[in-house]
Amino acid sequence: MNDSAITPTQARIPDIIEQLSKKIVGQRSTLELVTAACLAGGHVLLQDVPGTGKTRLAASLAKVFGLAFCRIQGTPDLLPADVVGATVFNPGDNRFTFHRGPIFTNVLLMDEINRATPRTQSALLEAMAEQQVSADGTTYRLPKPFFVIATANPIESQGVFPLPEAQLDRFLVQLNLGYIAAEEEIEMVRRVVFTKDEELSAVLDEQDVVKAQEEVRQILVSDDVLRYIVALGRATRTHDQVELGASPRAIVALTQYAQALAYLAQRRFVTPDDVKRAFYPTMAHRLQLNIDWMGEDGAKRVIEDVLQGVPVPNERAGV
Structure with missing residues (x-):
């Protein structure tokens, strides 16, 4: 990195926070922490009670980063193939073809990850650690950049499966949004109920994010x-x-x-x-x-x- 000044990509980082603030009220510190985790190339676990904006934050981040986005809802009947993909026989050409799952994206939102079974949770391990997945003896590289934003509800006790330590360790950070101040909550209601939802603009694109991650390492x-x-x-x-x-x-x-x-x-x-x-x-x-x-x-x-x-x-x- 140039010692004389910040890079053009780094100079645009504050614009990311400003864009996200249009959607997420009163969480500037958390917005910075999530953005930093993604620029570090890490994965984020958002653990908080329902209704605090976890899913909204993940979708907004992907939009501002200019990246492809997929959302998976964690449920007890979710299978690893629903995440990674599956090999399907095509009778037309008498061949087996691998159909890629939603994990082949840039930003994967795993909503309520603790509702998925341990078998399905483990399907994420290779992807989070190695940026690749394996199916039927074949390894497939994931797009770059790739990071997982998972949400978890800590107060649920029925029908949930706590994440094992090995998977928790794959998350760079664990963050909590928490409740916002009264005036901020009033502003949030005004935005959601009384005004048209504001459109976000992409500040970076796929190449910019990869470049920013490289610059972070320097x-x-x-x-x-x-x-x-x-x-x-x-x-x-x-x-x-x-x-x-x-x-x-x-x-x-x-x-x-x-x-x-x-x-x-x-x-x-x-x-x-x-x-x-x-x-x-x-x-x-x-x-x-x-x-x-x-x-x-x-x-x-x-x-x-x-x-x-x-x-x-x-x-x-x-x-």
């Missing part, structure tokens, strides 16, 4: 910041309330996500503040606590404790 991470990232990950392994801490892959994910947040902020280097902002979304779904009484806030408390306990480097990277 964002500078100084030795001091890299040591800070590794120290944070290792601190989760020795915390007395953590049974299973951050894996080496989680530390790589934290580094990549910090790079994407720096790119989003139109900088060419990662700062400790980027790492701090990236830490919770990348670690919350990966840590296994050895205590239950802390409830849903347990991971947040442990992560805050780790952040406070690891010294922050004083020197700014890239300056």
Whole structure:
């Protein structure tokens, strides 16, 4: 990346957030976090109660990125072939032909992923990890870019299948939209009920997104910041309330996500503040606590404790 200035692609990133804000009210921070995850080439798990805009956000992101979009509704009777595709016999030419499933897209929305059976959930594993799928002994590459945005309802207990740790680890980040402020909710109702839904414009296209992902990987991470990232990950392994801490892959994910947040902020280097902002979304779904009484806030408390306990480097990277 040019050291003198930000790139033309990077200069258009703020326009993505502005476009998304036309559809999603009061969630600017979350919009930035989701956008950064996609620019890092990662997958996103949106976990929240129904009606907070998860599906709307995923569809809007694909539109603004100028990418192909498919949505799959998770249900207990959903089969792996419904996701990946199936080989079908064609009597016309007496041949078997592979019919590609909806996973052959750029942005795949897996709505209510925890309603799908483990067998169907596992069909996503190869795609999320290797950017490819296998069917009947043949491997098929997925389009570039490719990322999954999955939604999950954490309050459901009937007819759901919790995601195994191996699949949770494939998600770069887990995010929660949450409820918005009262005035923002009033504005949201006005937009949805009383005005025509505003059309979104594509800010990037397929080639632009691939280029942006390549540029993210070139964002500078100084030795001091890299040591800070590794120290944070290792601190989760020795915390007395953590049974299973951050894996080496989680530390790589934290580094990549910090790079994407720096790119989003139109900088060419990662700062400790980027790492701090990236830490919770990348670690919350990966840590296994050895205590239950802390409830849903347990991971947040442990992560805050780790952040406070690891010294922050004083020197700014890239300056």
